[in-house]
Amino acid sequence: MKRIVISMLASLLLVEVAAAHDPVFGLGPHTLFKDGYEISPQLHSAKRGNAVQNELGLELVYGLTGNWSAGVEIPLSLVADAGAASGGLGDISVFTKWRFWRNDMPGAQESAALLFKLIGDTGDDTRSPALGTGTTDGIVGLAWGYESRRWYRWASLRYRQNGTDANGLQRGDMMRLDLVGGIRLKQTGYLEPDMVWLLELNGEYGRRARLNGVEVANSGGTQWFVSPGIFWTYRNFAIKAGVQIPIYDDLNGNQQASDYRALMVFEWHN
Amino acid sequence: MKKYLLTLFLILVLTPAAWAAGAQYVMRVDGLACPYCAYGVEKKFKAIEGVKKLDVDLDKGIVTVDVEDGVEFTDEQMKKLFEDSGFTFRSMTRKDLE
Numbered sequence: 001m002k003r004i005v006i007s008m009l010a011s012l013l014l015v016e017v018a019a020a021h022d023p024v025f026g027l028g029p030h031t032l033f034k035d036g037y038e039i040s041p042q043l044h045s046a047k048r049g050n051a052v053q054n055e056l057g058l059e060l061v062y063g064l065t066g067n068w069s070a071g072v073e074i075p076l077s078l079v080a081d082a083g084a085a086s087g088g089l090g091d092i093s094v095f096t097k098w099r100f101w102r103n104d105m106p107g108a109q110e111s112a113a114l115l116f117k118l119i120g121d122t123g124d125d126t127r128s129p130a131l132g133t134g135t136t137d138g139i140v141g142l143a144w145g146y147e148s149r150r151w152y153r154w155a156s157l158r159y160r161q162n163g164t165d166a167n168g169l170q171r172g173d174m175m176r177l178d179l180v181g182g183i184r185l186k187q188t189g190y191l192e193p194d195m196v197w198l199l200e201l202n203g204e205y206g207r208r209a210r211l212n213g214v215e216v217a218n219s220g221g222t223q224w225f226v227s228p229g230i231f232w233t234y235r236n237f238a239i240k241a242g243v244q245i246p247i248y249d250d251l252n253g254n255q256q257a258s259d260y261r262a263l264m265v266f267e268w269h270n
Numbered sequence: 271m272k273k274y275l276l277t278l279f280l281i282l283v284l285t286p287a288a289w290a291a292g293a294q295y296v297m298r299v300d301g302l303a304c305p306y307c308a309y310g311v312e313k314k315f316k317a318i319e320g321v322k323k324l325d326v327d328l329d330k331g332i333v334t335v336d337v338e339d340g341v342e343f344t345d346e347q348m349k350k351l352f353e354d355s356g357f358t359f360r361s362m363t364r365k366d367l368e
Contacts, residue, residue: 021304021306031356033309033310033311033355034310036310036313063310066355066357102358104300104357105300106300106330107302107303107328107329107330107331109302109357147303147304148303149303187328189327190305190308190325191305194305194306235305235306236306236309
């Protein structure tokens, strides 16, 4: 059971493409300019009961066109659970985002994008606690966003399909819904530091895990988080940070809900 | 002969074109909302030889570019540059810098 919990924790921690001027936890439609590249070291932290996972991730993104980017995320994980700890390479993922619709207005932009992400099984799942899920998983996401000089609004939906590991465990597929608002209190100039305050509502619904085809009673369910965050930028450097605070959970069987998740991203593009 | 040469010299020196220190393009661009996102525009222009100065007015959606004498921009070129940056080029005006 503990293995299932840790495996699920590992799958929850990874953030799906924290690119550019997008929400901290939710998904936004931003892509990188053509031939631009982005380097983003990230610090993730999550706690659920006795299980704690800290992760240092490195995300690299390249702009294929002005509306299409692709990248890779390389996580280094440190997982601790009830006295035992493991550290090392987590599950590497590759992703692509395509902004298929854009409506540019004076001082504002509205757009929508599709995300595809493939998460490999590079993390060692034989360690205890496991560093990876031991499966190859896929994520498809749809994001909409509106940004102006003052207000920001985003909405996104993601579906994660999880594979089955060598022991016959299939973590339940997961659906995520994110609604995000943001405000720039002071409209600064092009060469000045810029700050946007964010407030996210993140919902997650997970199906029950299956072990050799049999449903695991203590798995799956619903959780909701409120997540305050910031997006600070200066020129081509950005810092994004936020904390997911659980406000509601309806988890199946006997499970511990998330205590918190935190994320800090340093982003540089050129 | 000296008189003619002096006249020719004065014509060349006093002609506005001879004094022009390049040109300024003022472009109206839609979609510009944040400075971080607009950085791609700056990068694209700085890769063009002869671009001396660039300014982005986010509130007005105006990109101003000063170029050296002889550098010319076309609408098609600007449409592509801004599309590659993730924005929409609308129009531009040009004036000689003195």
